[in-house]
Amino acid sequence: MSSLLLASPVDTAAPSGAATAVRLQDVERHFVVDGAxxxxxxxxxxxxxxxxxxxxxxxxxxxxxxLLRLIAGLDAPTGGLISIDGSDVTxxxxxxxxxFQEPRLLPWRTLAQNVELGLPHSLRGRAARAERVxxxxxLVGLEHAAGQRPRxxxxxxxxxxxxxxxxxxxxxVLLLDEPFGALDALTRLRMQDLLLDIHAAEPTTILLVTHDVEEALYLADRVLLLRSLTADPDQEAVSIARTIDVPGIRPRDRADRGIADLRAELLEGLGVHTHHSTRPSENR
Structure with a gap:
């Protein structure tokens, strides 16, 4: 991974007056590989x-x-603190x-049965659980397929x-790890719109990991860009290089010029140089 050098100041705090859902304070994670x-x-x-x-x-x-695994408590940080609603994640x-990117559904269960696996134990009663499913x-447009299996x-x-x-x-907090990465382009666009519909109906806090700059700018209120801290591959670690606030009310116009400018800015931050095209002459 090459070092990403960005001079802009880093401000990843929630806006003044906004309630904080997730907070990471000086978090680090290292692994031991071959004793190093x-x-x-x-x-x-x-x-x-x-x-x-x-x-x-x-x-x-x-x-x-x-990063997602740390917030979910599936892994523990080597240093620092992570909290949700003011309570530490331990x-x-x-x-x-x-x-995740792969649905990870149990193949022998129906879609409804797979969804039921996610219900909290506190939701008791067969009728209440069935109604929630x-x-x-x-909500996701699958009521007609409740009895079908993943295959x-x-x-x-x-x-x-x-x-x-x-x-x-x-x-x-809903953590999404490249959830649409394995889908074809058209299905991916539809899933992005579905996610916005879901968020409008159940406005939970969402942290989305993606390689797709357009997807990030279409869906997110803010984009966090990770960068390398050092060019030494044996000591390399990353932190937040900068954050970009995305303007506009969702759903956004995918062709908006302001979004296109932010796309170029993010790609530059990732080391991808872009060239702005000029509009053809009106007289042509």
Missing amino acids: RRPVLRGLDVQLRVGEIAAVIGPSGCGKST DTDERTAVA RELLR EVSGGMAQRASLARALARNPD
Whole structure:
């Protein structure tokens, strides 16, 4: 991974007056590989406000998925603190839910049964649980496919079921790890719009990891760009290089010129040089 040099000041705090859903304070994570200490994340200071959608982008292997695992309590930081609603994350945390690039549905269960697996134990009673499953399937447009098994539906439908399962426990924070990365281009666009519909209906805080700059700018209120702290591959770790506030009310116009300018800015930050095209002459 090459070093990403950005001079802009870093401000990852939630806006003044906004309630904080997730806070990371000087978080770091390192692993031991062949007896050597390899830092992955270092000096992460992030605040996510309640109900916002934030996207994380950065080069492959820079620790984006590690960041999600730390917030979910699936992994523990080497240093620093992580809290949700002011309470520290110390283990697998039921206040979060994760959806991955692969739906990870149990093949022998129906879509409805897979969604039911995500329901909290506190929701008791067969009728109440069945109604919540129906509600979630309606939310993702799968009520008609409740009795089908994963092998009997498309990839997009399976991913919708995965999202419904993640939402089943009414999480405070929804963590999405490249959830649409394995889908074809058209299905991916439809899933992005579905996610916005879901967020409008159930406005939980969302942290989205993606390699797709356009996806980040279309969905997120803020985009967090990870960068390398050092050019030494043996001591490399990443932190937040900068954050970009995305203007406009969702759903946004994908062709908006302001979004296009932000796209160029983010690509430059990722080391991809872009060239702005000029509009053809009116007299042509």
